[in-house]
């Protein structure tokens with residue numbers, strides 16, 4: 001039951017009761033289920049054909065959009081398809097190829113370093129263990145979890161800027177530190193949900209629950225969100241804030257997975273294929 005507190009005018013104001021652990025877990029799982037329906041086509045938004053490509057693309061995705069990475073990697077992977085070939089690359093040539101993704105000198109150094117390490121320490125194969133992946137240059141827990149979850153099928157939570165912001169807005173954590181967020185959110189869900197939960201939350205953050213202007217009035221999980229009202233609540237104005245396929249625009253992948261293309265076909269008047277598809 002909500003407590004009553006005195007206001008300046010002497011009236012009483014209802015103060016929400018702190019949420020119990022059981023209620024928090026229930027609400028979090030319900031949000032996950034609702035997001036699973038809304039984003040039934042959620043997927044990693046980087047194009048990749050194997051673990052090495054996903055690792056490289058994820059390193060390149062720092063401080064830029066997945067679309068920019070997807071536009072950059074085809075030439076890079078055509079030139080250096082394996083860790084062995086990338087390890088012997090001319091650093092300046094790599095820099096030029098990845099220049100559009102920004103921070104290209106540091107990223108080129110990471111790509112050369114991680115390719116060399118994979119060649120010399122892991123027999124030319126991307127390792128499938130978190131403790132090995134984080135020893136590669138330029139690879140932290142976030143990148144390691146992306147690779148584990150999407151190339152190896154090992155559940156992982158990817159705490160990027162969207163995931164952290166949404167986890168706090170949804171009241172799942174108050175932490176800022178990615179590792180604490182990973183642990184606190186992970187404890188609310190079965191492990192088997194971790195990878196898809198990450199995709200769904202990141203999809204929602206990119207499309208609806210934006211950093212500066214969340215589209216609360218067009219948000220499918222608004223009734224379950226303690227931060228409702230932080231953004232635009234007018235349904236019409238909020239609908240204009242939606243992005244990517246929800247706003248009638250393109251997705252980020254040049255090679256989107258089939259469920260995404262199938263979903264687009266169900267949208268009224270949205271027969272336009274996404275970036276580079278088809």
Ligand code: SF4
Nearest residue numbers: 209214216219222225
């Ligand atoms: S209601 Fe608003 S703050 Fe909450 S998840 Fe939706 S868009 Fe984000």
